[in-house]
Each structure stands twice: as C-alpha cells, then as structure tokens.
Amino acid sequence: MVDVGTPILSAPPAEGARDQHMVLNMGPQHPSTHGVLRLVLEIDGEIVVRLYPEIGYLHTGIEKTCEAKFYQQVVPLTDRVDYLGPMANNLCYCLAVEKLLQLEIPERAVWIRVLLTELTRLNSHLIWLGTHAMDIGALTVFLYTFREREEILRIFEAVSGQRMMTSYFRIGGLSMEPPLDLFDRIQAFIKTFPEKIDEYSNLLTGNPIFRNRLMGVGHLSPEDAIALAVTGPTMRASGVDFDLRRDMPYSSYEKFQFKVPVSNRCDCWGRYEVRLLEMRESIGIIQQALDGMPGGPIKADAPKIVLPDREKMKTQMEALIHHFKIVTEGFNVPAGEVYQGIESGHGQMGYYVVSDGTAKPYRVHMRYPGFASLQALETMCQGRMLADVVAVIGSIDIVLGEIDR
Amino acid sequence: MADAPKETLAGRQAVLEGLPDHPAVKALIAWNADALTDALFDRGELTLTVTPEKICEAVAAVKDAGYSAFEDMTAVDWLPSEPRFQLSYHILSHQYKERIRLKTWLDSGDLAIESITSVWPGANYYEREVFDLFGIRFEGHPNLRRILMPDDWVGHPLRKDYPVEGYR
Numbered sequence: 001m002v003d004v005g006t007p008i009l010s011a012p013p014a015e016g017a018r019d020q021h022m023v024l025n026m027g028p029q030h031p032s033t034h035g036v037l038r039l040v041l042e043i044d045g046e047i048v049v050r051l052y053p054e055i056g057y058l059h060t061g062i063e064k065t066c067e068a069k070f071y072q073q074v075v076p077l078t079d080r081v082d083y084l085g086p087m088a089n090n091l092c093y094c095l096a097v098e099k100l101l102q103l104e105i106p107e108r109a110v111w112i113r114v115l116l117t118e119l120t121r122l123n124s125h126l127i128w129l130g131t132h133a134m135d136i137g138a139l140t141v142f143l144y145t146f147r148e149r150e151e152i153l154r155i156f157e158a159v160s161g162q163r164m165m166t167s168y169f170r171i172g173g174l175s176m177e178p179p180l181d182l183f184d185r186i187q188a189f190i191k192t193f194p195e196k197i198d199e200y201s202n203l204l205t206g207n208p209i210f211r212n213r214l215m216g217v218g219h220l221s222p223e224d225a226i227a228l229a230v231t232g233p234t235m236r237a238s239g240v241d242f243d244l245r246r247d248m249p250y251s252s253y254e255k256f257q258f259k260v261p262v263s264n265r266c267d268c269w270g271r272y273e274v275r276l277l278e279m280r281e282s283i284g285i286i287q288q289a290l291d292g293m294p295g296g297p298i299k300a301d302a303p304k305i306v307l308p309d310r311e312k313m314k315t316q317m318e319a320l321i322h323h324f325k326i327v328t329e330g331f332n333v334p335a336g337e338v339y340q341g342i343e344s345g346h347g348q349m350g351y352y353v354v355s356d357g358t359a360k361p362y363r364v365h366m367r368y369p370g371f372a373s374l375q376a377l378e379t380m381c382q383g384r385m386l387a388d389v390v391a392v393i394g395s396i397d398i399v400l401g402e403i404d405r
Numbered sequence: 406m407a408d409a410p411k412e413t414l415a416g417r418q419a420v421l422e423g424l425p426d427h428p429a430v431k432a433l434i435a436w437n438a439d440a441l442t443d444a445l446f447d448r449g450e451l452t453l454t455v456t457p458e459k460i461c462e463a464v465a466a467v468k469d470a471g472y473s474a475f476e477d478m479t480a481v482d483w484l485p486s487e488p489r490f491q492l493s494y495h496i497l498s499h500q501y502k503e504r505i506r507l508k509t510w511l512d513s514g515d516l517a518i519e520s521i522t523s524v525w526p527g528a529n530y531y532e533r534e535v536f537d538l539f540g541i542r543f544e545g546h547p548n549l550r551r552i553l554m555p556d557d558w559v560g561h562p563l564r565k566d567y568p569v570e571g572y573r
Contacts, residue, residue: 229527
C-alpha cells in the first residue's frame, strides 16, 4: 500500500544507499509544475526513490475570507480558486447555497448553467492539453489549443463581461440574460470544434515521442485511485466508472444524454485518451443544451434573495428596498449544513457550507480534486525516471490555485 | 437513493425509524449501536454522529458497508460553545451512488483524534490541513506537519478567535 507521508527533507536517504542517493529540489519555479508546486525528490541516478510535494505557496485563506463576506459576496471569490474553470466553481457554490435555502431555480437558468459549465470544461481541458503536450516537448499543440480557448474566453466575456473571473452565476440564477447572439456563437464554435480535436489528435496520438513518454508511465491502480481519493478523469483512466454528472446528477444533468469515457490503461496515456473523449462528450451536451434551451426567467422568484432587475429597481419602490437590503445586509440563510459535489474539469469538486442562520456563511470548505490527486503523485512516480515526473504532473491536471486555496 | 424521504428526520430515533434499511445506518448499528449518538436527515443528506474515540472503527464499518470512497473531511469551530470543534467526514458510495456525512465532536480540552489514514490513505492531506488550520492533532498520522501555512507559523487561521486580517 502507498505511503504518502514521510517527508524526505527530514528523513535520511534509504538504508544501504546513503552514498548513491541525491535529494533534488524541483520547483517552486519550475515550468512543468503549473504554478508554484515544489517537489522534493530523492533520486538514485535517474530513478525516483521518493517524492514529497510541498504546497501552500498560493495559500490566500479564501475559506477564512468567505466567513467575513455575505453569501452573495462569496461568488467572486470562488472564481479565483480554480482559475481555469470559473463557472464550475460558481456553479458548485451556488448549488450548495441554493440547497441550504431550498430555492427552486428556473429551467432556463439551469440549462444555461449546464451549457456554460460544459464550455468551462472544454476550456480547462484545452489548457491541460496544451500545457501537458508542451511539457512533453510538443510545443505546437499549445498554440492550437489556445486558439480555441481564446474563442471560449470571448464567449465568456460576451456573457459576463469578464474573460476569466466570470462570476456569472448567482445564488438564485444568473446575473443577467445572455446577449442575443450568444447561442449562435456557441453553435458556430462547437460546429467546428470536433475537427479541432481531430487536429490535436493528429498532432499527438500518432506522435512516437508523445506515445513513448506517456504509455505505461504513471501507473495508478483503481484500488490506489480510490484509496487516495483521486477523482475525475484521472480516476476514470484507472478504470473506475464513476461520474457525478451521470451517477448523482445535479443541475438537471439527468436530462442530458452522454457517455462517460473510461480507460483501463491506468497510465498517462489513458488519462490523455479519457480527456480527449470527454471533450467530445461535452460538445454533445452543449448541443443538447442549445437545442432544448427553454425560455422564461433566468432568476428565481425570491425577491429577498435575488437582486431585482435594474429597471424595476429604478421604477418600483419595493424592488428598490429589496435591492438596498440585499446589498447592505445580505440575506439570512436557514441554519444547517450541506455538501454539494459536482464534476469539474479536474474531478469531483465539493463545497461544504455551514450556516448558523445569519447572512454570512459560518464555514465554507472547498474540496478540490487537485489536492487529493497530488497525494497520488508519489505512487505514480516511484521507481520511474525523473523525466516521467513531468509527464505525470501534467497528466493529473493540477491547478495550484485550487490546491492551496 | 430513490426511496429517500423528502422531509427532515431529526434525531437518532427518527432516522432509525425513517431509514431502517439504509446500508450505512445498518452497518453502524450492527457495529456498535451505542457509538452512534445522533443522526439527522436533512435536505437530502444523511448525517451520522459518532463518538470521537470510535471514529476510525466507524469509518471502517461504513467502508465495509459499501461507502468505499473517502471524499472530504474538514472541521468547524463553534467557539464559544463546548464541545468546540466539529469534524465532518464526507464519504461517497460508488455502489449506492450516495454520500453520507460522519460527524464527531471534540472538546477544546483535548484536541486529538485518531487518524483515519489507516482506512483511507487519501485522508492524509485533509487531516494535515485540519491540523494546520484548526490545530487538531491526529493520532497515528504518518506525517502530521503543516501543509498550507509555513512550518514556523504561529496560530491556526481557521479558528474563530483568529482575526480575518491576521495578526499584524
């Protein structure tokens, strides 16, 4: 079984190998660590004997900050946690608070949420693919994936006014009606996107360097994946068939038809395959959301929780009072605790929100998939070459913002 | 689960009567009925409170009952009430497609609890985080060091008596 513990900084090198082993520091400023991750490696020649991740360089205390904000003020904080998947963060937090409030969300808002969350998944996977390939040495793919990511960011900008820190979802619905041409624009994007995935696949799948660097590297058995709380595409590439979207549906995912890609390869190549297939499935979900997009309001009918429309606020006394009260005092949330899990681009994300009945959350805990995946790094790298560490870090798709919070 | 009730079931007795066939409830009753001190079914989520001395055995019992995937654990500081700290373990079942919450309470006098890393090695970082930010010790943890804050940091930032702006 795996031991994710022993710090190799304080422990001496393994017995009998004292003279041959070297302790090597990798990061926190290393291009392949996708942020500021520091790895302390004990190596025997080029073989990794032990590996110890040192994190916390990006710790900003977001969970503590949340306790000092009103419920609606937490939404923009969540964007900054996993900064590559802003809408997924917003969705998870809003669903958790809506569960506390037992608030019903209009269908149109729910569908737009699904649509944009799947675009977020594409965004997240595109960055993963580009940077992962770049770590391996295939620099071109990065330029290709960022070309498509740019269009997704433009869509985000059109819908929310922001490219990355969108804060578009609100407790009780959405912040505003999307622009008129948005759905046409998304339609045009996903019409060409499958060809783009073929393009990436043509660049990488047959590439002998890429294949040799990934195949058989970073082995993680299904038992270890579950024991180490690894989730998402990394877990599914180890043959565990579980996806919260299908198995514990939230936000009306039960109305969408999609397959959950699973691979039994248990290596970096399996993770590559699973994520590429996931992108194709996401396109299917986006298409279904566009085809069946219902009409109606985008905010719940809860004047004490949801900000009124701008026009009503300017013309109606009651709306003005509600607006003033929500902005200055927030809204009280009934006491209780909820845990809302969603499937983000990286794996199972979860928000645990505890309310004591006041307008500020008593405790917000964020469960992010990268935090748990990092525990599996040593298991995946032990006994392998030093250069494989780079491939493995890329394959688990970590974002240090979500790990350090 | 499909047959889950809509209403809230508050208290141990109500949950035992309302959800007699729930696999996690059954497993805990079969393991040690006295250690299950409280239960709550609220907003579609089942919370089972166990005594802190028995937490490791309790998670092992629900793991055997099919709740195989540890998902998350954290603490809540309820200063100034006693017992002060609440520990919440979220455990997922791939088989039943359901999540349960195991909960336990700790007095501020003795802030130590058994580590569950022997059952799930994946709880390692989560327990380190709670140790770092709340100052709760986990007995039997393989590597109980600060994880997010610097090693020489003084204090535990997520405690309620720690100011949001920090000490300056």
